[in-house]
Amino acid sequence: MEFTAGGRLEVRLSPADVGKRVSVRQLTGGGPGTEKFTDTVGVLTSWDNGVLLITRRNGEHVGVPEKALVAGKVVPSAPARRRGPAAGFEELARTYARAWQPVESERLGEWTLRAASGFTRRANSALPLGDPGVGLDEALARTRAWYERRGLPAYVQTATGAPGTQEALCAELERRGWRSEVTAEVRTGALAPLADRAADDRVHLGRAVDESWLRRYQRTGTPGPQVLQVLNAGPSVWFATVPGTADEVPAAIGRCVVDGRWAGFMAVEVGPAYRRQGLATAVMAALARRALDEGASAAWLQVESDNDAAIALYAGMGFTVHHRYHHYRAP
Template identity: 30%
Template sequence: MTWKDRQSGDHPTAEAVVDLASVRRLEAVGFRAWPANTVHYDGSWLIRLTAGHPSKRLNSVNPLDPSDYRDIAIRLQKASQRFAEHGRSLTVRQTPLTPPQMIAHMDAEGWTVFGHSLVLALDLAERDFGEGIDHLPIKDVRRFADARIRIGKEDPGSNQALVDIISAIKPESGLFLFEDREIGPTAVSLVVHDNDLAGIMQFAIAAPVRRQGIGNALLGTSLRWARLRGAKKAWLQVEAANEAAIELYRKAGFAEVYRYLYRAPRGVGHGNQG
């Protein structure tokens, strides 16, 4: 896809030529792959809230129709109140589906821009993964969550919330964990198989073993499992600043489908995870 940077108010955003039908489908499977505790619709705005976990994807307003821009200020105020009731600050996830009028409103009000991410996809039909699988998924969700938190150096107190999120995933999921006898968990990946699509989630490599081929091995294992389960295409989300991960994915054949970012009212903090 061709992206052009532009200045919108004081904040950089992006415009792109994208297939909105593909965006809608990937957004839908993304919500199923990473379910929020509370879901509320205001028109076509999907409001997702999860009090126990700081993930921005689980705590954001997600506009899903570019033509739904009525009463923007009033609806954002109502959303802000809903977020406050959950102990959260209002956050909007801006994708190609966000109405231009809403983007203009946020620009005019001085909303901050942060958390730029890319959505990448790969056609699995073009890859030969063989007939077998070299690494089986584990069944212990808590063990996986412990490893993910340890590798990511995250707050151990978020363990139960992560267990709850993974346990709430409806589509078939594969939990992959690589370990070393001396340093413990080295890599994790959560693969969510949803009809002909497979999402690669929670992909993380421990700092001491990066650039040693483990990331490539884990990605290959994840994609092989997804293909053997019947998935035709894999997708994932990655922060735009994570150059090492993007390089790994592009070498595997992933290509950009679209981008998104987060917005918050001026003066509001945004320390949530991705």
């Protein structure tokens, strides 16, 4: 990465560049002979008390002491994605919010407070798309009070790593003691190649979740009414089931929500005894064909960043990372 002008390292940054994507180089090490250069690229989210705070694409926050800074500059936004459907962050965020609809919600300015008796953080967190209509401290206080009245922890869902995402909000939450508990990737891909995969007659599709499907679903214990309400809600919801061979628990399941041009895939699970048989792919392909029939052309899914097996599976299907989202919990 080039930092020099006429052979000299230069710092071409100032606090006025907060909010911009930057590249910085700092000198690290314990003393003479151990020094080394470390480069960091991300959004400059604050410059206070002699420390630059930079938020990387994955949401990691890096503090760079001003006195250790040897070079820095503003850099262009990440290059346009060459694979997968074109999509802005806000379009995708609103799409996957409709796929995990809460039992109750309330507006706070342009934020949405969502609750579903604790079932899935996606339906039990504030979605901060836009201006809350009050200062951030007041918005967070109202958010905490809203969840406290329902006996729930307060979460704010944020995103990083794409144009228009919320690196600055992440930094402000960190500064106020909120901590990220979960980080997940939002991946996108073309729908048709997935639908073109070989059909498997064992995959059954239905419009509503049933008791058999729930026996394989690992995200909840005994499902309450809020679980059924969240799972069955959405613009056009489909459930896939592959029957098991030895008991009443399905071999594999999946859920798909069709919403305009988008098909979202979630709850794809395969029983341990049935893995490495292509059932996850078969479930997604069957759901993809149904989504194509309804006019969808693009696909999205969410996968936690430490789920290496699922990430490898989805990458093999052509899904690439669009951005990452994080659930910040109140202190």
